[in-house]
Amino acid sequence: MTWLLVMAGAAVGAPLRYLTDRFIQARHDTTFPWGTFTANMLGSLILGVLAGAVSAGDEQLRLLIGTGFCGALTTYSTFSYETLQLAGAGARLYALGNVVLTLTCGLGAYYAGNVAAQAIWA
Numbered sequence: 117m118t119w120l121l122v123m124a125g126a127a128v129g130a131p132l133r134y135l136t137d138r139f140i141q142a143r144h145d146t147t148f149p150w151g152t153f154t155a156n157m158l159g160s161l162i163l164g165v166l167a168g169a170v171s172a173g174d175e176q177l178r179l180l181i182g183t184g185f186c187g188a189l190t191t192y193s194t195f196s197y198e199t200l201q202l203a204g205a206g207a208r209l210y211a212l213g214n215v216v217l218t219l220t221c222g223l224g225a226y227y228a229g230n231v232a233a234q235a236i237w238a
Contacts, residue, residue: 121176125184129159133189148210149198152191153218159190160222164229169237 136158137151144150163186170177195218202211 118179121179122184122187125180125182125186126188127184129185129188133159133191136189147202147205147207149195149202149214152194152198153214153221156190156195156218157221157225159186160225161229162186162189164226164231165233166229167226168230168233 133155136155139151140154141149141151163182166178166181166186195214199211199214202208202214
């Protein structure tokens, strides 16, 4: 049963990740990977909300949304690939910016989602 929850969440998260990337990137004429950045921030925010809202005993919701959906929506591998592609193409400032923005904004999005959920559901 556990793996079905993870698969169900991932079946929604993976296509949403792809569509988010294409939607955002099509609107920016830059080499900076705004699509991947947006998907990662959205996933971090959702995971923060989930962590702040779900009680410690609701393992099924965590598996469905946290592991399945957010796991498929966010992507460390694409972030790594795009960062190294930027650096290799000579866009080192964009590569550095991608690392700094992704890490700081991702942690901030998680924290903001967590605090907001705790304020609402606590």
